[in-house]
Amino acid sequence: MSPTTTEDSTSSNHGYAKTSLNTVNRYRGRGQYEYQHVYPIIDEAPILHVAFHGSPDQDDFAFPVILPMLGCTGNFEEDPNNDGRRSIYLHGYVSSRIMRLSRKNPASNNIAGAEGIPVCVSATLMDGIVLALTPNHHSCNYRSAVAFGYAQVVEDEPERLYAMELITNNLVPERWQHTRYPNKTELKSTGILRIDIHSASAKVRAGTTGEAREDLKDETMRTKVWAGVVPSRMVYGTPLPAPTNMFPGMPEYIEDWVEEWNEKAERYSAEAAGL
Amino acid sequence: MSPTTTEDSTSSNHGYAKTSLNTVNRYRGRGQYEYQHVYPIIDEAPILHVAFHGSPDQDDFAFPVILPMLGCTGNFEEDPNNDGRRSIYLHGYVSSRIMRLSRKNPASNNIAGAEGIPVCVSATLMDGIVLALTPNHHSCNYRSAVAFGYAQVVEDEPERLYAMELITNNLVPERWQHTRYPNKTELKSTGILRIDIHSASAKVRAGTTGEAREDLKDETMRTKVWAGVVPSRMVYGTPLPAPTNMFPGMPEYIEDWVEEWNEKAERYSAEAAGL
Incomplete structure (x- = not known):
């Protein structure tokens, strides 16, 4: 798993080599x-979207499958x-289907003998809607990462707990x-997948509108169309205790996290809009 | 495209038939x-994640590819x-790669002679983090939809404009x-894909924590672990005019939309947490 124990020529200098896959x-x-x-x-993305190839023993093998996962x-x-590679x-x-597939195909379909099933992981943070004078120049501010790798079920107990x-x-x-430490049955019912990353890249857009030169000459039109950025962000609301909760008040670590997350998200999306 | 002109036995009664693919x-x-x-x-999802199979003419064909798209x-x-089918x-x-693939493979890999390349579209709205007494009972409130279908490039101009x-x-x-109506060059540079849905389903979780029965008997532990839901939602911030903007003030349709979206999102995530 560590970069020195696997033969992998795709990483160098704390980054992924540019290939046709990730460029x-x-x-x-x-x-x-x-x-x-x-x-x-x-x-930072609370939800990751994970794609894998459909199972050959099912009717609709033709389709890739996406699962939202944590x-x-x-x-x-x-x-x-x-x-620094992770x-x-x-x-x-x-x-679940992806766990079963990863177990059944320890070394299928892959490059350079790596183990696991080939997957793609996508993480997307949307930071704003960029409204230019014409819809075809509309855009979004976003931070997006995509990683290609091989998913394996982790069986080693210390690594699972980690x-x-x-x-x-x-x-x-x-x-x-x-929290209350999980018992043996609970630990067993949770599957852990590790994806050894073969290739990855990020794509980031920040900033205000980009307009066609012709449009900027048309002042009459410019007074009629609003142009700018509407920042967007994910926020956490006021935590709501469960009916069964007996903890008095709110723990500081949750209050602090919600406050810090919300401040950081607001600041980032506003700054991105103003660039 | 309309349900009466394609032979498709997978839809019935305003819904998708349950198969091994979407169940x-x-x-x-x-x-x-x-x-x-x-x-x-x-x-409602501002970003859709779209997966397709890698291109056979590329090195890393083994991997599915995910693109975040609007x-x-x-x-x-x-x-x-x-x-009511859409x-x-x-x-x-x-x-882009997915457009080129859809053009090059008008009828590859598919079921029942449908045209286009097989794709999976995933839409995920995260409504909250559900914090139970033990991490293995943690969950999320969410609304998630997944659709499997065939993506084709739309060439018909009225349908493209629509x-x-x-x-x-x-x-x-x-x-x-x-906005300013796009000109011919701008229209040409925008590709439109239509996905004719073969199968789809949604999965929704709302509500407070679900605890193990044993945990509810342990009052000492319950006073030490906070249990409940932290609602989450995507919000839009104050729109920031571009430096080139000449529209006076803020248009009402943008102000109304931001206000209504934010109110609706807050209400939904709070209600989901309290169920």
Whole structure:
């Protein structure tokens, strides 16, 4: 799993090599390939969309399948030679289709003998709607990451526990240590997938409208069409205790997280709109 | 495109037939198959994730590819016998990979002679994080739709215009009629894909925590772990005019849309948390 133990020529210098698979062709300037640009987008997106090929034993094999899943990047085997490369951990129900496929096809369809089923993971943060004078110049501000890799079911218990804690705390910081520790049956019912990333890239758009030169000469039209950016962001609302909750008041780690998330999201989307 | 002109046995009674492709297996009660439950999720999601198979002429054919795209459901050919079935329209750059593939493979890989390349469209709205007493009972409130179908490039000019207006106004209501009408070059540079849906379903989770019975007996533990729902929603911020904007003030249709969207999103996520 660590970059020094797998033969992989696609990574170098703390980033992914540009290949036909991951290169951003449209608006090349928006493409980013460094780990430090790709991973934070995957970690910040609350939902990851994961695509895999349909199962050959089913009627409708022709279609790819997308599952929305929870997950984040991680690196279980800390390696002194690690150049910062990480895997993606996902969790889901242990007998779900993607888990069954990953178990059944430990080494199918893949490149360079890597294990697991080929998947694509997409993380998208939408930061605003860019309204230009004409609809064909409309755009969005966004941060998007896409990763291609091989998904395997993790069987090693320490790595499974590492991933469960990682995914829980990636969504709600410090949550794991403030809950009742799962029992054996509960741990068994949770499947963990690790995706060893073969290739990845990010694409980011920030800034105000881009207009056609001709349009800027047409002042009559410009007084009639509003042009600008409507920032957008995901926010968390006031936490609502369950009817069965007995904890008095609200824990600080949840209050702080909601407040910090909301402030950061508002600031980022407003700044992106003003660039 | 209309349901009466294509031979398709998979739809009936204003909904999609349950097959191995679209049936929700985990938490069956959350599955929905009626058009009226599937389409609004696709239309409300600002970003759709679209998966297709990699191109055989590229190195890394093994991987499915996900693109985040803008789009919504629509029905160009109104048919008196229409049972409410719709297609999905997506727009993108005319020479992007998915457009090229859809053009090159008008009838590949598909079922029952339908045209286009097989794709999966996923729409996910996240409504909250459900924090139970133990992490393995954590969950999310969400509305998710997945549709499988065949994507074709639309060449018919009236249908292309219909789709461009539809997609623009689905994102920002009434925007199309308040902008400068696109010229011929601009229209040509925008590609429109139509996905004729073969199968689809929705999955919805709303409500408070679900706890293990044993946990509810442990009052000491319950006073130590906060349990409840943190609602989440996408909101739009204060629109920021472009430096080149000459429209005086803010148009009412934008102000109204932002206000209504934000109110509706807050109400839905709070209600879902309290169920």
